[in-house]
Amino acid sequence: MARPVTNAxxxxxxxxxxxGNAHAAFARQLNHAGRNEGAWxxxxxxVYWWLRGRRPGEHVQAAMAETLARKLGRSVGVTELGxxxxxxxxxxxxxxxxxxxxxxxxxxxxxxxxxxxxQDSGVFDSGKALEAALCWRYDLPDxxxxxxxxxxxxxxxxxSLYALADHFTDLDRRxxxxxxxxxxxxxxxxxxxxxxxxxxxxxxxxxRDLMRAAATLSGQLAFMSYDAGEHAxxxxxxxxxxxxxxxxxxxxxxxxxxxxxxxxxxxxxxAREAARLVEAAxxxxxxxxxxxxxxxxxxxxxxxxxxxxxxxxxLALARAERALDRAATDSGPGWVGYFSPAHLAxxxxxxxxxxxxxxxxxxxxxxxxxxxxxxxxxxALHTALIAMTHARAGDTDAACNWASKLGQHVVGIxxxxxxxxxxxxxxxxxxxxxxxxxxxxxxxxxxxxxxx
Numbered sequence: 001m002a003r004p005v006t007n008a009x010x011x012x013x014x015x016x017x018x019x020g021n022a023h024a025a026f027a028r029q030l031n032h033a034g035r036n037e038g039a040w041x042x043x044x045x046x047v048y049w050w051l052r053g054r055r056p057g058e059h060v061q062a063a064m065a066e067t068l069a070r071k072l073g074r075s076v077g078v079t080e081l082g083x084x085x086x087x088x089x090x091x092x093x094x095x096x097x098x099x100x101x102x103x104x105x106x107x108x109x110x111x112x113x114x115x116x117x118x119q120d121s122g123v124f125d126s127g128k129a130l131e132a133a134l135c136w137r138y139d140l141p142d143x144x145x146x147x148x149x150x151x152x153x154x155x156x157x158x159x160s161l162y163a164l165a166d167h168f169t170d171l172d173r174r175x176x177x178x179x180x181x182x183x184x185x186x187x188x189x190x191x192x193x194x195x196x197x198x199x200x201x202x203x204x205x206x207x208r209d210l211m212r213a214a215a216t217l218s219g220q221l222a223f224m225s226y227d228a229g230e231h232a233x234x235x236x237x238x239x240x241x242x243x244x245x246x247x248x249x250x251x252x253x254x255x256x257x258x259x260x261x262x263x264x265x266x267x268x269x270x271a272r273e274a275a276r277l278v279e280a281a282x283x284x285x286x287x288x289x290x291x292x293x294x295x296x297x298x299x300x301x302x303x304x305x306x307x308x309x310x311x312x313x314x315l316a317l318a319r320a321e322r323a324l325d326r327a328a329t330d331s332g333p334g335w336v337g338y339f340s341p342a343h344l345a346x347x348x349x350x351x352x353x354x355x356x357x358x359x360x361x362x363x364x365x366x367x368x369x370x371x372x373x374x375x376x377x378x379x380a381l382h383t384a385l386i387a388m389t390h391a392r393a394g395d396t397d398a399a400c401n402w403a404s405k406l407g408q409h410v411v412g413i414x415x416x417x418x419x420x421x422x423x424x425x426x427x428x429x430x431x432x433x434x435x436x437x438x439x440x441x442x443x444x445x446x447x448x449x450x451x452x
Contacts, residue, residue, distance in 0.1 A: 006053040009082025014047075017071040023047035026067065034063040041150045041196065049148070054099055055083045057107040094132040094239055098145050098211075101243040105214065106195045108236050112221075113187040122232020126273040129235060129261055133280040136242045136254055145207035145247050153202040153210060161194065161213035168220050173338075176227055176377050176415030183224055190217060208248045215244035216335070219257050226264050227377075229416030234264060252292055252333055255285035259299040266299075267417065271307035278303055289332030294323035295339040298347040305351025313351050320344055342371045346382045349389060358393035362386070377418060380409040384421040391428035396438060399429060403441045 005011050011020075019026040023044040031040040042060075050056060056064070061078045069076040095101040168186055175182075194214055202210060222237035238261045245254035258281035265274035278300045285292060297320035304313035324344055331337070345367035352361035368382040387402030403425060410418060426445045432438040 003052045005051045007051050007082045009080060011051055013068050013072075013076065013080065014051075017068050019071070029067045029071075030060075030063055033067045034060065043150060045148060046150060046199075050083075055103055057103045057110070059107065059110060093128070094135040095243045098142055098243075098247045101240060101247065102195075102198045104240055105198060105218070105244075106191075108240065109187055109190040109195060112233060113184065113191050122230075122235075124231040124235055124264065124268050124270070126265060126270045128239070129265065130273060130276060132239045132242055133258055133261075133277050136246055136258065137280050137284045139246065141249060142247050144204050145211060146204040147200065147202055147207060149200040151196060151200040153197050153200040153206055155206055155209065157197060158206060158209045158213050161197075161210075161217060164189065165213070165216045165220055168217075168224070170374065172220070172224050172227065173374055173378070174376050176413045176418065180228070183221065183228065186217075186221055186224070190221070211244045212248035212250050212253065215241045215248060215250065215253060215257070218244060219253070219260065222257070223260055226260070226267075227415050227417050231264065231268065235261070238264075251284055251286070252288055253335065255281040255288065255292065255296060256335065258284070259296050262299050262303055266302050266306055267420075269306070271303055274303035275300065275307060275309075275312075289336075290323045290326035290330035291332040291336045291339060294320045294327055294344065295336055296320075297323060298339075298344050301351045302347050302354075305354040308355065310355050313355060317348055317351070320347070338375075340371070341367055342369065342375075342382070343378070345370075346378065346385065349382070349385055353385070353389045353392065356392075358389055361389050362393070365389075376409070377413050377415055380406065380413055380415075380418050381421055383409050384418070384425050388421070388425045388428045391425065396429070396432050396435065399425075400437050400441045403429070403445065407444065 014020055014023070014026060017026075024047075027042040027044060027047055030042050034040045040060075061081055061083060064081055065076040065078050093104075095104050168182070171182055194217060197210060198214060218237045218241035222234045222241060225231075225237060226234035238257050241257045242254055245251075245257060258277050262274040262277035262281070265271075265277060278296060282293075282296050282300065285296060288296070297316045301313050301316035301320060304310075304316055321344065324339075324341060345364040348364040349361050349368050352358075352364070365386045368386065369379065371379050371382075383402060383406050387399050387406065390396075390402060391399035406422070406425075410422075422445055426442055429438050429442055429445075433442055
């Protein structure tokens with residue numbers, strides 16, 4: 001039995017325009033109207049679901065209004081279509097439903113693919129970040145995510161997405177994400193390949209895996225945007241990734257995304273909000289594998305260190321160390337495999353330095369550089385951090401020695417975070433700029449961002 005029509009306004013416009021019994025014809029005209037948006041493949045089934053409550057993205061609604069206006073010979077406002085107001089993407093709203101997440105994904109990926117050459121003007125919204133964390137943690141799970149749409153999606157199709165996510169992750173770790181080119185390729189791939197899959201036909205089991213893969217890709221694009229200094233774009237994609245991870249029933253990846261959001265908040269100086277975000281992640285992860293817990297507690301330590309909570313910071317570090325010791329026998333999902341003793345050492349170096357415990361912090365310096373060869377950006381970040389910690393501790397000679405090593409580690413890296421770390425190092429050294437050695441190092445550092 002066909003489902004009853006729930007969007008009477010849209011049905012009335014179709015009837016008036018002569019598309020009442022010609023849904024396929026309307027879909028063809030819509031695809032033509034939206035040809036500049038990409039390879040749309042809407043059909044009669046798409047119209048069926050729109051009439052029964054499914055809401056298309058804002059750009060699709062605009063094309064619908066244009067198509068109907070041409071047929072009716074009058075202007076048609078988007079509000080006449082009966083789909084209701086779309087949630088504001090600029091406010092980083094956590095989508096209430098799976099359909100809302102799919103529409104949001106199509107919209108923000110399309111917008112990003114079109115505007116990557118422009119400078120991001122948005123800002124990180126800590127209030128919206130905390131709202132998203134609460135929704136992810138406490139909203140009820142989705143009962144079903146199966147869908148009938150434009151194309152059949154299989155498990156094999158989904159597995160190919162994971163392989164591509166690994167490829168983008170490797171590019172990011174080796175070269176950074178400061179250049180828009182890699183992000184442009186990824187955004188275009190999401191628009192042309194992943195969005196149609198989300199709008200496709202799949203069973204509940206395949207749908208859960210598809211949501212997990214889409215969350216992984218959205219999370220990777222979020223981290224790349226954060227590394228490039230586009231903090232609003234990064235927050236949009238973390239929020240979307242959280243919702244997709246929720247639909248996938250993947251609480252561990254959701255916790256990982258929240259920890260990434262907390263890391264971004266620390267970078268921007270929102271220490272207390274970062275602590276709340278990572279506390280929600282730890283709570284939501286529950287009985288997580290040791291490797292996941294190590295990563296989460298290390299992130300918590302950086303938040304507590306920045307906010308000056310010494311006891312909480314040291315407790316979180318101890319928990320992270322114990323968890324990492326157990327990780328060999330309790331490793332967890334593949335995506336957490338990157339988190340090594342060197343990453344934990346880098347977190348310890350950072351948070352203990354923030355607490356002015358420089359001697360303790362520098363004990364972690366050797367381990368912080370014991371990185372695999374592909375972690376090029378992390379090596380640059382840790383090298384700059386070691387130099388900066390020496391400078392803040394008053395050991396100018398050691399700081400200069402480490403700063404001199406930095407140049408060889410930043411070649412070919414494009415990263416706003418690396419640039420920021422270099423600026424922080426220069427600031428830490430600047431009180432001693434009357435020293436010829438320091439002046440020489442500062443002069444060299446001024447050229448580093450230009451090479452990144």
